[in-house]
Amino acid sequence: xxxxxxxxxxxxxxxxxxxxxxxxxxxxxxxxxxxxxxxxxxxxxxxxxxxxxxxxxxxxxxxxxxxxxxxxxxxxxxxxxxxxxxxxxxxxxxxxxxxxxxxxxxxxxxxxxxxxxxxxxxxxxxxxxxxxxxxxxxxxxxxxxxxxxxxxxxxxxxxxxxxxxxxxxxxxxxxxxxxxxxxxxxxxxxxxxxxxxxxxxxxxxxxxxxxxxxxxxxxxxxxxxxxxxxxxxxxxxxxxxxxxx
Ligand code: SF4
Numbered sequence: 001x002x003x004x005x006x007x008x009x010x011x012x013x014x015x016x017x018x019x020x021x022x023x024x025x026x027x028x029x030x031x032x033x034x035x036x037x038x039x040x041x042x043x044x045x046x047x048x049x050x051x052x053x054x055x056x057x058x059x060x061x062x063x064x065x066x067x068x069x070x071x072x073x074x075x076x077x078x079x080x081x082x083x084x085x086x087x088x089x090x091x092x093x094x095x096x097x098x099x100x101x102x103x104x105x106x107x108x109x110x111x112x113x114x115x116x117x118x119x120x121x122x123x124x125x126x127x128x129x130x131x132x133x134x135x136x137x138x139x140x141x142x143x144x145x146x147x148x149x150x151x152x153x154x155x156x157x158x159x160x161x162x163x164x165x166x167x168x169x170x171x172x173x174x175x176x177x178x179x180x181x182x183x184x185x186x187x188x189x190x191x192x193x194x195x196x197x198x199x200x201x202x203x204x205x206x207x208x209x210x211x212x213x214x215x216x217x218x219x220x221x222x223x224x225x226x227x228x229x230x231x232x233x234x235x236x237x238x239x240x241x242x243x244x245x
Contacts, residue, residue: 009160017150017160036160041066044131044133046134049080050087052177053182056068056093068096070097071100071127083186086183098126099123120224121223133159133161138163145222149163150163151164155228200214200215202216
């Protein structure tokens with residue numbers, strides 16, 4: 001049986017988180033990760049999409065044993081799975097892969113509007129069980145809907161959510177990748193600046209909104225993993241009976 005940590009985050013009031021966030025606006029990503037690790041490790045994790053390994057590179061330099069979570073929806077591009085393996089080997093990750101039950105008819109075909117709920121959101125819920133905090137590589141420049149992303153906040157579960165790269169520009173990311181020879185998903189060089197599952201991701205033209213290739217033709221703009229942002233509201237958690245695997 002999982003043992004829940006009894007440490008409290010009650011001292012991290014809205015006011016305390018706002019003050020921390022203000023301080024982190026000018027802090028380096030490594031400093032933000034260090035605060036998160038010092039405060040929460042090992043009752044925390046880092047979620048990775050395998051678009052690139054920038055946050056992983058920063059984080060494992062602070063704490064090599066940090067838990068890295070990858071949600072394998074079963075619908076990823078081959079390039080994404082190859083990047084996962086490359087990153088795992090490069091960093092010797094404490095990697096936790098969340099897998100999804102097999103559906104005879106793929107969910108993206110039978111119910112594309114709600115597919116993200118069992119394939120992504122429920123897997124994140126499982127990954128976060130027993131945790132106090134989590135980190136993601138979300139950045140404000142990724143899309144208009146993410147412009148106001150907080151560096152540190154309390155999510156709808158009551159966990160502390162940290163986005164150490166929130167203030168990074170695309171140039172910052174590319175510079176870090178070049179300087180540190182960080183593995184990247186080769187789809188980035190093929191017109192996919194935002195990489196999700198293959199049924200729902202299209203390449204975009206240079207200069208277009210980087211996330212405009214996601215869920216083309218649907219109202220959805222977010223999968224629901226980052227629940228501080230609006231999506232189409234259809235991914236009601238619990239819409240499916242999902243066997244825990
Ligand atoms: S991105 Fe598409 S295929 Fe992937 S979980 Fe969401 S709806 Fe399903």
